[in-house]
Amino acid sequence: MTSTRKLAKEKMMVVEGSYAVAHAVKVCRPNVISAYPITPQTHIVEDLSQFMADGEIPNCEYINVESEFSALSALVGASAAGARTYSATTSQGLELMHEVLFNVSGMRLPIVMTVANRAVSAPINIWNDQQDSISQRDTGWIQMHAEDPQEAADMVAQSFRIAEDRDVLLPVMPCMDAFVLSHVYEPMVLLEQDLVDEYLPPFEPEFVLDPKNPRTFGAFADPSTYTEFRYLQAKAMDKALEKVEEAANEFNEVFGRYYGGLIDEYEEEDAEIVIVAMGSIIGTVKDVIDKLRSKGEKVGLLKVRSFRPFPIEAVRKALKDARVIVVLDKNISMGLNEGALCTEIKACLYNTDIDAPVIGFMIGHGGRDVPPSTINHIIDQARDVMSSGITVESQFTDVREELI
Amino acid sequence: MRNLLASGHRGCAGCCNAMAAKFTLMAAGEDCIVVSPTGCLEVMTTPYPESSWGVPWIHSLFENAAAVASGVEAALKAMGKAEKTKVLVIGGDGATIDIGIRSISGAFERGHDITYVCVDNEAYMNTGVQRSGGTPFDASTTTSPAGKVSFGNQRPKKNMPAIIVAHGSPYVATASLAYPKDMIRKIRAAIDTKGPTYVHVHSPCTTGWGFDTSKTVEVARLAVETAMWPMYEIENGRVIKVHKIKEQKPVEDYLKMQRRFKHLFTMEGGDEEIKKIQHIADTNVEEFGLIK
Numbered sequence: 001m002t003s004t005r006k007l008a009k010e011k012m013m014v015v016e017g018s019y020a021v022a023h024a025v026k027v028c029r030p031n032v033i034s035a036y037p038i039t040p041q042t043h044i045v046e047d048l049s050q051f052m053a054d055g056e057i058p059n060c061e062y063i064n065v066e067s068e069f070s071a072l073s074a075l076v077g078a079s080a081a082g083a084r085t086y087s088a089t090t091s092q093g094l095e096l097m098h099e100v101l102f103n104v105s106g107m108r109l110p111i112v113m114t115v116a117n118r119a120v121s122a123p124i125n126i127w128n129d130q131q132d133s134i135s136q137r138d139t140g141w142i143q144m145h146a147e148d149p150q151e152a153a154d155m156v157a158q159s160f161r162i163a164e165d166r167d168v169l170l171p172v173m174p175c176m177d178a179f180v181l182s183h184v185y186e187p188m189v190l191l192e193q194d195l196v197d198e199y200l201p202p203f204e205p206e207f208v209l210d211p212k213n214p215r216t217f218g219a220f221a222d223p224s225t226y227t228e229f230r231y232l233q234a235k236a237m238d239k240a241l242e243k244v245e246e247a248a249n250e251f252n253e254v255f256g257r258y259y260g261g262l263i264d265e266y267e268e269e270d271a272e273i274v275i276v277a278m279g280s281i282i283g284t285v286k287d288v289i290d291k292l293r294s295k296g297e298k299v300g301l302l303k304v305r306s307f308r309p310f311p312i313e314a315v316r317k318a319l320k321d322a323r324v325i326v327v328l329d330k331n332i333s334m335g336l337n338e339g340a341l342c343t344e345i346k347a348c349l350y351n352t353d354i355d356a357p358v359i360g361f362m363i364g365h366g367g368r369d370v371p372p373s374t375i376n377h378i379i380d381q382a383r384d385v386m387s388s389g390i391t392v393e394s395q396f397t398d399v400r401e402e403l404i
Numbered sequence: 405m406r407n408l409l410a411s412g413h414r415g416c417a418g419c420c421n422a423m424a425a426k427f428t429l430m431a432a433g434e435d436c437i438v439v440s441p442t443g444c445l446e447v448m449t450t451p452y453p454e455s456s457w458g459v460p461w462i463h464s465l466f467e468n469a470a471a472v473a474s475g476v477e478a479a480l481k482a483m484g485k486a487e488k489t490k491v492l493v494i495g496g497d498g499a500t501i502d503i504g505i506r507s508i509s510g511a512f513e514r515g516h517d518i519t520y521v522c523v524d525n526e527a528y529m530n531t532g533v534q535r536s537g538g539t540p541f542d543a544s545t546t547t548s549p550a551g552k553v554s555f556g557n558q559r560p561k562k563n564m565p566a567i568i569v570a571h572g573s574p575y576v577a578t579a580s581l582a583y584p585k586d587m588i589r590k591i592r593a594a595i596d597t598k599g600p601t602y603v604h605v606h607s608p609c610t611t612g613w614g615f616d617t618s619k620t621v622e623v624a625r626l627a628v629e630t631a632m633w634p635m636y637e638i639e640n641g642r643v644i645k646v647h648k649i650k651e652q653k654p655v656e657d658y659l660k661m662q663r664r665f666k667h668l669f670t671m672e673g674g675d676e677e678i679k680k681i682q683h684i685a686d687t688n689v690e691e692f693g694l695i696k
Contacts, residue, residue, distance in 0.1 A: 031482040032475060061478035065471065066510030073468035073507065077439065077475030080462050083482055085475075103464050209460040209476060211435045211489055218463035219450035 003264055005150070006256025012187040017149030017176065018043030020188050021088075021114055024156035026051050027196040028112075031083035031203075034063040034074040038093040039126045040178040041116045045088055068093035072100040072113070079109040080217050082208035084160065087111070090178060091118035091132045098136065104171045105140025105233065107218060110163030110203075111171040112156065117145075117279065117330070118178040119366040127367020128178040129330040130279060134307070134340045140233055142172040142240055143308040145278040150188045151259045152176035157196055158247040164203050167239045177280040177330075179367070191255075199254045237309045244306050262311035264303040265318055267293055271300025273382045274322040276315075276345055278304045281328055281363070281370055288375040299379060304341065312348045319349065324382045325358045332362045338394035357385050360394035374398055408434065408458035414448040418617035420581055420607035420624075421445040421496075424523040427584050428494055431591035432519075434459060436490040437476050441469035441499035444530040445523065467503040469493045470511035473518045486517065490595050497524040497538030501564050512571040512600040519594045519601045522564065525609035533612040537562040540632075541684060542677050543664045545612075550667035555677050560684065568602040569638055575601040577637040581608070582625035586647070590637065597639075606633040614663020626658040631685040634692045648696040652689060655682045 015023075022044050025033070033052075035045040052062045065071045068089050075085040089097065094115055104111055115133045119125040133143055142162060146152035152174065159172035176182055207215055221229055245261035252258035266282075267289050268274060275285050282303050292299045302318045304311070319325055329339020336343065342360030349358065361378050364370045374397060385391075408429035415422040421444050429438075438461045440446045446463045449456040464472045473493045480486040500508065500522040511518060527545045528534040535548040539557045544550040548557035568576050575597040579587035587605060594601035608615070608623040615623055627633035628647065632655060635647035656678060659665040668674040668681075689695055 032478045034475060034478075059482050059484075061482045063474055063478050064514065065474070066513070067506060069468060070471035070474070070507045070510050073464060073471035074475030074478065076464045076468070077462065077472035077477075078479040078482075079475075081437070081476045081479035081483075083475075083479035099465060100468065107464070209437045209462060211437065211460055214458060214460045216450050216455035216457050216461050218446075219452040219455060220447055220463075221452045225452055 003260060004252065004256065004258045007189050011189045013190060014185050014187050015190070016043060016183060016185050017152060017181045018183065019047050020149050020153035020190060021156060021176070022047035022051065023190045024153040025086050026057050027191050027193045028157055028160050028200055029084065030057065030060055030086045032061050032063065032075065032078035032085045033087065034065055034071045034078070034085070035087050035089070036065050036068045036071045036093060038068070038090055040118060040182050041088045041090045041093070041114070043182065044114060044116070068096045069100060072097045072104065072111070075111045076100065076104060076107065076109060079111050080107070080209050082205055084203040085111045086113065088114040088116065090116040091120050094132045094136060095120060098139070101136055101139035101141060106229065108169040108233070108236070109171060110169055112159045112163055113171065113173055114156065115173050115175045116178045116182045117175050125366040126178070128180050129365045129367070130175070131331040133173060133175050134331040136173070137308060137340060140170065140237070141308065142170055142244070142306070143175060144172065144244070144306050145175045145304070146181065147259060147280060147282040147303065149176070149181050149184060149186055150257070152181055153188065153191060154251060154255065154257055154259070157191060157200055158251055160200055161247040162240060162243050165243050166206065168236050168243050170236050170240060175279065180280040195254050199251060241309050241311060244309070260303055260305045262306040263314045263318060264305060266301040266303065268300035268302060268318060270298055272298040272323040272386065273326060273379060274300050274302055274319060275326045275328065276302045276304060276341065277328040278307060278341060279330065281330070284370055284372055285375055288372045288379070292379070307341070310344055310348070315345065315348050316352055316354065319356065320354055322356045324386045325356050326378060326382045327358060327360045328363050329360060330364045332365070338362070342394055357390045359385055359390060359392070361397045362394070363397040368398060406434070409449070410456040410458060413456040414451060416611050416617065418610040418620040419448070420525050420609050420620055421448065421523055423581050423620070424521070424605050424607050425449070425494055427587050428492065428521050428591055429459060431588040432490060432492055432595060435488055436492055437462070439469045439473040439476065439491070439493045441495040441504055442466040443496040443499055445494060445496065447530060466499055468507050469495050469499060469504055470518070470520060471507040474511045474514065474516045477516045477518055491518045492595070493518065493520045495520070495522060497522060497526060498528045498536040501537040501562050509571065512568060512573055515599055517598055517600070519591065519603070521591060522602070522604045523607045524604055525607045525612060526561070527612050529609050529612045542668060542681060544667055545664065550671065555667065555671065555674070556664070565602065565604050565638070569641055572641070573602055574599045574640050575638070578604045578606070578633070578635050580606045580624045580628050580633060580635060582621045582628060583635070586635070612664070615661050619661065623658070623661055626653065626661065629653045630655045630658045631688045631694050632658055634688040634694055636692055643692070646692050646694060649694050650696055652685070652695060655685050
């Protein structure tokens with residue numbers, strides 16, 4: 001299935017990406033929202049605060065916490081008490097939460113938290129890249145990346161569906177690129193309350209903090225049981241692979257919009273050069289592909305929508321006929337000199353028959369613009385690799401040599 | 405009164421945490437939710453798959469118990485259960501005075517309806533008796549040991565109740581394990597007071613302080629009788645009640661029972677140090693008018 005968008009014109013409104021996300025949260029009927037302001041997540045939590053002030057979110061408490069650490073910690077208590085919970089953060093705030101992130105997933109609490117992807121300090125920089133969420137890769141959160149504001153909003157409802165599924169019970173981090181998606185105004189369809197109610201059942205957890213049936217949450221596990229907790233968590237991540245697909249398919253049935261499940265493909269079927277990417281850069285890549293296709297060039301796109309769980313099988317299937325694989329990363333793993341997505345793609349092709357060269361480009365750091373010319377330049381290099389093999393496996397893109 | 409903390413936990417004989425938790429639950433009753441930060445109490449009561457807790461209980465991390473309690477309280481409010489079910493935190497001095505102070509400050513400033521009980525045994529006991537912000541002057545701990553050029557911890561205890569009072573808490577009290585009825589009454593008063601309330605319980609640790617396991621209550625009582633631990637209640641910033649001492653005992657009576665102060669009786673200059681500690685006690689007497 002390829003992406004489809006039923007966007008009834010009479011329902012479309014020009015709104016900011018953050019507003020669409022906040023509205024999506026509202027119609028998902030959260031019970032507790034807890035957040036600490038940080039650029040560029042602020043518009044989401046400001047809009048939610050206004051909804052609260054206008055009495056538009058029934059049966060909900062908004063906690064203005066004193067730090068991101070407490071923002072997520074408060075949701076630990078709220079979720080364990082049976083509340084549907086939401087937060088949003090970015091960059092430094094997400095890094096401050098690091099310890100709590102592990103705790104949430106280990107306690108199997110289905111918290112949903114939007115991340116407006118932003119660069120990390122130092123040097124301090126408020127603009128977009130994806131270093132923040134990528135650095136939380138191993139915390140046990142489901143991590144998904146949206147391509148545009150409509151998908152970011154729709155992904156909120158999908159995230160609650162996936163997180164609260166009793167076969168999953170894991171937190172979900174729907175990611176949207178800072179400013180490029182969070183602050184852009186576009187014609188969008190705001191999620192309809194009646195359709196969300198149809199799509200997302202009420203949160204009814206099996207185990208809650210309840211004096212009538214007292215239970216212990218967060219006990220310590222010694223070496224005789226710790227492994228099994230980790231094993232079950234990993235199994236839940238495996239289960240999430242099908243649930244991510246299911247949530248996307250059923251969303252399509254109810255709302256008529258589909259952006260891919262674990263992955264999406266664009267002009268990919270006969271592509272010789274396949275670009276692999278996540279987030280807002282997808283739009284630029286698609287424009288470039290359209291132009292190249294009109295000239296008869298076989299270039300396609302593999303959009304990774306779910307970074308965790310990583311869709312190994314879907315990626316292998318999508319890349320099986322590629323002649324060169326190009327991975328774009330808005331992050332870098334220092335000391336490996338490549339982005340995390342590039343590493344993951346290479347890893348999942350190992351032990352298969354696919355032997356196409358994989359080249360990585362670290363791109364768009366700290367909000368550096370990625371114009372179509374940059375993508376074209378990368379594709380030029382991919383052509384060289386196709387004809388004469390790899391010379392550089394992974395490299396920075398658009399480095400300003402005069403500053404070095 | 406039903407015992408809501410089952411025996412069979414892994415606490416030491418004479419453990420202050422077990423007593424403090426038991427008394428707290430006697431005050432709170434069954435309709436409560438307890439949050440505990442990481443520490444002795446958490447470790448000794450919840451070795452999976454066992455639990456001593458007869459009430460719903462949650463542990464998340466070391467430094468976030470007050471934030472977790474905020475979330476529990478908010479959830480109860482959002483779901484219409486806040487009026488009857490009470491939310492409590494029972495945490496140690498390290499989790500309260502040091503690493504968790506930010507989340508406590510936030511929770512108290514926001515005015516959540518929670519009661520925070522600090523079980524203060526004056527060091528990081530769970531990790532092996534390291535110094536905390538609650539460690540008293542001249543106490544020897546594993547990270548503030550007495551040595552040839554040191555009498556141990558060189559700083560006075562951080563005054564956590566005063567910090568909570570400064571947050572505008574409607575009810576703040578200090579209590580002692582040697583006076584369980586008084587402690588239970590204060591915790592009940594804290595629970596019955598709407599808003600964020602605080603009870604700081606002086607809690608001698610047999611292992612960390614170095615005294616016989618049968619002497620927990622005796623040591624706790626001596627802290628009060630020597631005025632090393634003043635007991636008072638503060639409502640809306642005003643002291644409303646003070647536990648008076650008939651006859652103030654010398655601090656030596658308290659110090660000499662404990663290994664952590666042993667060096668003061670053997671090292672040259674120890675007597676001068678004891679005078680400094682006596683001065684701390686005398687200042688407490690003066691500040692709170694402890695003598696009848």
